[in-house]
Amino acid sequence: KQEVTQIPAALSVPEGENLVLNCSFTDSAIYNLQWFRQDPGKGLTSLLLIQSSQREQTSGRLNASLDKSSGRSTLYIAASQPGDSATYLCAVKGAGSYQLTFGKGTKLSVIP
Amino acid sequence: EAQVTQNPRYLITVTGKKLTVTCSQNMNHEYMSWYRQDPGLGLRQIYYSMNVEVTDKGDVPEGYKVSRKEKRNFPLILESPSPNQTSLYFCASSPAGGPNYEQYFGPGTRLTVT
Numbered sequence: 001k002q003e004v005t006q007i008p009a010a011l012s013v014p015e016g017e018n019l020v021l022n023c024s025f026t027d028s029a030i031y032n033l034q035w036f037r038q039d040p041g042k043g044l045t046s047l048l049l050i051q052s053s054q055r056e057q058t059s060g061r062l063n064a065s066l067d068k069s070s071g072r073s074t075l076y077i078a079a080s081q082p083g084d085s086a087t088y089l090c091a092v093k094g095a096g097s098y099q100l101t102f103g104k105g106t107k108l109s110v111i112p
Numbered sequence: 113e114a115q116v117t118q119n120p121r122y123l124i125t126v127t128g129k130k131l132t133v134t135c136s137q138n139m140n141h142e143y144m145s146w147y148r149q150d151p152g153l154g155l156r157q158i159y160y161s162m163n164v165e166v167t168d169k170g171d172v173p174e175g176y177k178v179s180r181k182e183k184r185n186f187p188l189i190l191e192s193p194s195p196n197q198t199s200l201y202f203c204a205s206s207p208a209g210g211p212n213y214e215q216y217f218g219p220g221t222r223l224t225v226t
């Protein structure tokens with residue numbers, strides 16, 4: 001059964017720093033990996049989706065990489081801002097599956 | 113605007129009183145799903161539907177029912193709610209199950225069962 005782990009569970013950084021969030025998964029047979037952002041009490045906003053055949057995806061200050069063979073993904077946030085404060089979740093879709101398996105998230109705080 | 117909507121957004125009810133949480137999407141997506149989110153446990157899938165009249169269990173289906181009579185709607189039914197079903201519930205949809213399709217989430221329904 002697929003398991004997704006996100007480390008650290010919480011991270012606090014000063015504004016302007018570049019940072020990396022980590023996601024690992026146990027079964028490399030995946031269709032895709034998706035990074036989400038969740039603000040307190042709110043729904044999930046999709047940030048980036050990486051297909052299993054891709055190595056990375058970029059959107060603005062965000063860059064997500066995927067190393068399927070080692071079961072790892074990273075989300076790089078450049079020049080962090082207080083507005084980036086949120087919980088970041090990664091989720092993988094297994095090959096041949098409709099199901100998303102989520103990590104428990106990393107709670108990011110960017111201090112002004 | 114393309115979106116997934118859920119109603120109600122907040123609900124407080126008592127043990128045993130049947131309730132339905134509605135979910136609707138306007139993107140003509142085939143795939144829809146329900147999740148619950150609990151502190152320390154993350155998001156877990158309850159049920160999913162690959163198309164009209166096709167549903168299947170996720171990881172935590174006990175105590176829940178679903179139906180998919182129309183493509184756009186996927187209601188979640190709690191026939192006899194219990195306090196352990198107090199949670200934040202999310203509905204999601206996707207065009208299909210392929211690798212280049214992302215899932216879109218509704219705003220969530222916070223349910224409290226006393």
